[in-house]
Amino acid sequence: VLTDQERLHGMQMVVEHTAGRVPVILGVQGASGNHAAMFARHAQALEADGVIAMAPYIEPIEDEDAMVRYYQGIDREVDMPIFIQNHLRGSELSIDTVVRLINEVEHIEYVKEEVFPPTHMITGLIEQAGPKLKGVFGGASGRYLLLEHPRGVAGQMPGCHITDVVVRLWNALEAGDLKEAKRVYGIMAPLFALETIKGTNYPEILRRRQVIKSSHSRLTTRFPTQDAYDHAALDDILRDLEPLFTWNEKPLLYGPPEWLKDQWTD
Numbered sequence: 089v090l091t092d093q094e095r096l097h098g099m100q101m102v103v104e105h106t107a108g109r110v111p112v113i114l115g116v117q118g119a120s121g122n123h124a125a126m127f128a129r130h131a132q133a134l135e136a137d138g139v140i141a142m143a144p145y146i147e148p149i150e151d152e153d154a155m156v157r158y159y160q161g162i163d164r165e166v167d168m169p170i171f172i173q174n175h176l177r178g179s180e181l182s183i184d185t186v187v188r189l190i191n192e193v194e195h196i197e198y199v200k201e202e203v204f205p206p207t208h209m210i211t212g213l214i215e216q217a218g219p220k221l222k223g224v225f226g227g228a229s230g231r232y233l234l235l236e237h238p239r240g241v242a243g244q245m246p247g248c249h250i251t252d253v254v255v256r257l258w259n260a261l262e263a264g265d266l267k268e269a270k271r272v273y274g275i276m277a278p279l280f281a282l283e284t285i286k287g288t289n290y291p292e293i294l295r296r297r298q299v300i301k302s303s304h305s306r307l308t309t310r311f312p313t314q315d316a317y318d319h320a321a322l323d324d325i326l327r328d329l330e331p332l333f334t335w336n337e338k339p340l341l342y343g344p345p346e347w348l349k350d351q352w353t354d
Contacts, residue, residue, distance in 0.1 A: 089306055089307060092126075099127070112138075113140050114134070115139070115140050115141065116130075116141045117144075118144065124141055125164070125165050127139075128161075128162045128165035128166050132167065137168060138198075139170055139171070140170070140171035141162055141170065142173045142175050143158065143174075143178040144179060145178045148180070155189065156193065159189055160192075163193045171199065171200055172186060172190075172198070173202070174199060176203060187217050190217050190218075197220065197221065198222055198223050198224070199213055199217075200225045201213065202228055206236065210240070223241075224240075224241055225242055226241050226243075229246045230254040230276070231280040231283075233257055233258065247290050248290075248294070249293040249297070253276060253329060256334075272332065275329060275332065278325045279325050285318075289314070291304075292319075292345075295341070295345065296326060298337075326342070
């Protein structure tokens with residue numbers, strides 16, 4: 089959980105670090121329309137390439153007209169493509185609602201679909217949304233990509249911890265090399281299993297790849313700190329994944345962080 093100021097600062101850091109080398113899509117979801125609009129204004133000022141927003145996530149919204157107003161509030165602040173992130177953590181949107189949003193909100197052109205079953209949702213959107221929808225992307229770290237790709241997804245928006253491996257999977261599917269795609273997916277599968285058990289897997293892998301310095305999370309109840317068994321499993325998983333990494337600027341770290349080992353010995 090980040091404060092508003094932390095989110096705004098993080099958006100600026102991403103834009104400055106990428107420095108135009110790759111397109112940048114910034115997350116602008118908020119607890120209300122005004123809240124999301126504030127982040128959208130910041131994304132526009134930073135000259136991002138697009139924005140992505142879940143529906144309000146504090147409490148599910150069932151009023152479809154209110155949902156349209158929420159995305160219209162974002163739309164008024166930007167002159168760039170908008171992605172809807174349809175996610176279980178937000179207010180789950182039906183295919184009909186997403187199609188209405190695409191038709192009534194000017195800049196909505198893409199959807200990141202993560203509501204179950206995502207495969208059926210993706211097919212429904214592609215079949216029903218019409219030409220204004222430029223693409224549907226999968227999510228969930230790529231764990232359903234083998235099933236989503238034949239349905240016509242435009243791409244995959246995974247977590248950032250093993251994005252380079254997901255790129256290998258995507259490239260194999262795009263090349264029609266199903267054997268290689270299944271090989272890569274098989275190596276990723278144990279990590280997918282570990283990720284379904286709520287924990288600090290994402291930041292811990294980023295720490296081990298030396299992207300960040302600490303995997304400590306404020307969400308210690310909802311996402312409990314990994315124990316010794318989790319870290320042993322992660323060591324084994326990363327040994328198999330390491331040959332697939334294409335980003336290797338720093339050596340991969342093995343074993344839990346020192347602060348956690350100190351807790352285990354107390």
